[in-house]
Amino acid sequence: MVNRPPYRMAAGIRLADNTAQAHRGPIITATLPTCLHVPLQTALSETARSCVVPGQQVQAGQKIADASGPNTVAIHAPAAGTVLSIGKQALAELAGQPGWCITIEVANPSSPYQATPLAASDKPDHLSLQTLGLVGLGGGGLPCHLRLHGVTPPIKTLIINGVECEPWLSCDDSLMREHADEIVAGIRWLQTQLDTEHTTLAIGQDKPAAQAAFKAVLPAGIQLVSIPPLYPAGEDRQLAYRLTGQEIPASQSLESFGIQSFNVATVHAIGCAILRAETLTSRIVTIAGNVARPGNYRVAFGTPVSHLLQLAGEQPHSTGYLVGNPMTGETLATTDAVIGAGAQALIAMNQTLFPTTEPTRDCIRCGECAEVCPIRLQPMQLWHSLNQQAIDQAQTDGLFDCIECGACSYVCPSRIPLASTFRVTKQEIVQATEAQQAADKARQRHEFRQFRLERDKQEKAERLAAKAAAKHEVATASSDPADAERAAKIKAAMERAAAKRAAAQAAATDKPAEPKS
Amino acid sequence: MSGLLLIALILLGLALLLGARQLKTRPRPQPTPPELPLAEQIDAVLPQTQCTQCGYKGCRPYAEAIAKGEADINQCPPGGDEGIAKLAALLGRDPKPLDTSHGEHKPKRLALIDESVCIGCTLCIQACPVDAILGSAKHMHTVIRSECTGCELCVAPCPVDCISMVDPDAPVKIRRRYPVFPIKIQAGSRPDRA
Known part of the structure; x- marks a missing residue:
């Protein structure tokens, strides 16, 4: 099965496998809440344009927002109901930050969610990934059509990422076990679209059931590679290196090396879209931790976290909620936050599962963080540079190459929050650079305005002077003899007056000199 | 004896070779840019x-x-x-x-012209230090958001108070239509129309 041994990763960590809790059963279809708040935002922080108004009735699968540009996709109603409002709601994948959402009052609450094809009334002439609302489900949330069309150079290697090396997560695993045929349909379609030479399906070594499911249906031309579960082996650049031996710098994309990578959940959504014109209105979310019924739930977009916790039977004494990759994910401040395409997992924390972390101590320069860093940075050195406000030094040491995987924070014996510090600092640097650029632009515009006002003033003065000169010329160049006579008279009078003035001045200057001599 | 000499020669050769490589790879000092006034x-x-x-x-x-x-x-x-x-x-x-x-330090806000109230007087255009307001006489004006520095210099000159400073992320709220008061003409006061 494995034709080529994968390249070795620089480093990584072997994490405790917490997937067992949610892993056992089949995918559970979550029931619908009373109100869905469907997010309109994509990963590129652009918002789709709503095409419904409050009070309007919508069908399941009906388009409720149009793509407002190339960076957004159409959004569809996950269930039938009435549009209540369009406003800002806390989004779970953005750690509770608000984003624009369409609120739909569901017609049949507490009935199970059902995937529906695009409503017949909105069938566009040309069905595309954009009109079907397909975005990446691996956590990034990038619209899929951006990764297929207009990509240069041509994609030679297609990677389907089913590694899922993060602790707690088993949403991709459950999907691979149950829907291998739909995933294969998606892969075959991508192969023809991208015209690739090699296609590799990478599955974690800790997922024998998923591998077995694919063995039965995998056609020739798709290679199955088993990846040892070393965190963060599932990160796109790490996986591309393992499979192709090509190192990809942080400043460049996978596409520029002729490699494209898709998460299995995304490929499954593409498969459903091309088989049944199904719109993307739900995703599989691993719900685990302090709950009575952990598992992988198919959740409609816009379902509030509180509804899911109620479904999964949240136990008392939760201390917080984690959304997304537990190694890098942030805790939610509010359970009103809603699930979007980027929320892979929802984990309720409690004291036994997530004991309160010890206070941060000083760095002892043990070098553990450097040993586990998958991109061979020296996190302790970056930390010291940042502590001394030596931002430039940290940047030359590769701060922006950091993939924020969180391996360094995990192993640190002094419990220093390394990865989150790097993430925050990177955001601050980007913000400061943007502010500086804005200031430079404002300076330029202000200087140009000053220049323009000065130039207008000067031009106006010149114009007036030219007008006056022209008037004078007209007066002097007149051919009328009477005018010439009058001019001569005036000139003579002016000369006389000047002579008189000069004589008077001479007399005045001579006079006071007299008494002295 | 000759063996010792050979070892010494090899070490010397190695030292020279590595030294030369070190010199080659050492970053050269960059010329510093001339100091600005x-x-x-x-x-x-x-x-x-x-x-x-x-x-x-x-x-x-x-x-x-x-x-x-x-x-x-x-x-x-x-x-x-x-x-x-x-x-x-x-x-x-x-x-x-x-x-x-x-003045007090406050977060940056952007000017917003209530376009339904604007009368097109151009006073704000003249006040804007970075040419971030677009419009012409007796036509609606608007602020180019990406160019606005939030200086508030356009707020005071507006004769109809239609410019407000808003939080960049806040949703846009239209205040009201420009108030139009009907003027009643008394009979006989306008002899030319009588």
Whole structure:
């Protein structure tokens, strides 16, 4: 099965496998809440344009927002109901930050969610990934059509990422076990679209059931590679290196090396879209931790976290909620936050599962963080540079190459929050650079305005002077003899007056000199 | 004996080889860019809001005044404490709190013209220091959001008070239609129309 041994990763960590809790059963279809708040935002922080108004009735699968540009996709109603409002709601994948959402009052609450094809009334002439609302489900949330069309150079290697090396997560695993045929349909379609030479399906070594499911249906031309579960082996650049031996710098994309990578959940959504014109209105979310019924739930977009916790039977004494990759994910401040395409997992924390972390101590320069860093940075050195406000030094040491995987924070014996510090600092640097650029632009515009006002003033003065000169010329160049006579008279009078003035001045200057001599 | 000599020669050769490589790979000192005049260095640190709250006609004149020693470093409200710290570091002085007689530091806000109220008087266009307002006489004006520095200089000249300063992320709210009051003409007061 494995034709080529994968390249070795620089480093990584072997994490405790917490997937067992949610892993056992089949995918559970979550029931619908009373109100869905469907997010309109994509990963590129652009918002789709709503095409419904409050009070309007919508069908399941009906388009409720149009793509407002190339960076957004159409959004569809996950269930039938009435549009209540369009406003800002806390989004779970953005750690509770608000984003624009369409609120739909569901017609049949507490009935199970059902995937529906695009409503017949909105069938566009040309069905595309954009009109079907397909975005990446691996956590990034990038619209899929951006990764297929207009990509240069041509994609030679297609990677389907089913590694899922993060602790707690088993949403991709459950999907691979149950829907291998739909995933294969998606892969075959991508192969023809991208015209690739090699296609590799990478599955974690800790997922024998998923591998077995694919063995039965995998056609020739798709290679199955088993990846040892070393965190963060599932990160796109790490996986591309393992499979192709090509190192990809942080400043460049996978596409520029002729490699494209898709998460299995995304490929499954593409498969459903091309088989049944199904719109993307739900995703599989691993719900685990302090709950009575952990598992992988198919959740409609816009379902509030509180509804899911109620479904999964949240136990008392939760201390917080984690959304997304537990190694890098942030805790939610509010359970009103809603699930979007980027929320892979929802984990309720409690004291036994997530004991309160010890206070941060000083760095002892043990070098553990450097040993586990998958991109061979020296996190302790970056930390010291940042502590001394030596931002430039940290940047030359590769701060922006950091993939924020969180391996360094995990192993640190002094419990220093390394990865989150790097993430925050990177955001601050980007913000400061943007502010500086804005200031430079404002300076330029202000200087140009000053220049323009000065130039207008000067031009106006010149114009007036030219007008006056022209008037004078007209007066002097007149051919009328009477005018010439009058001019001569005036000139003579002016000369006389000047002579008189000069004589008077001479007399005045001579006079006071007299008494002295 | 010759064996010892050979070892010494090999070590010497290795030392020379490695030394040469070291010299080759050592980063060469970069030529430092010529130093800018002090006023320009100060101007580069100022936020370029051009709000004139410091008492000068813009950021550049204030920078020149600081360079000459005529103005203090704590007169720029948009820069706030962070801006003062930058100026203090540049000039080698101690930072001091903002002089609030010039204004309070507040987060950047953008000007928003209520387009249903605007009468097209062009006064705000003349007041804007960065040409961020678009419009012409008796036509609606609007603010180019990406160019607005939030200086608030356009707010005071507006004769119909249709410019407000808003939070950049806040949803846009239209205030009201421009009020039109019907004027009743008394019979006989306009002989030309009678």
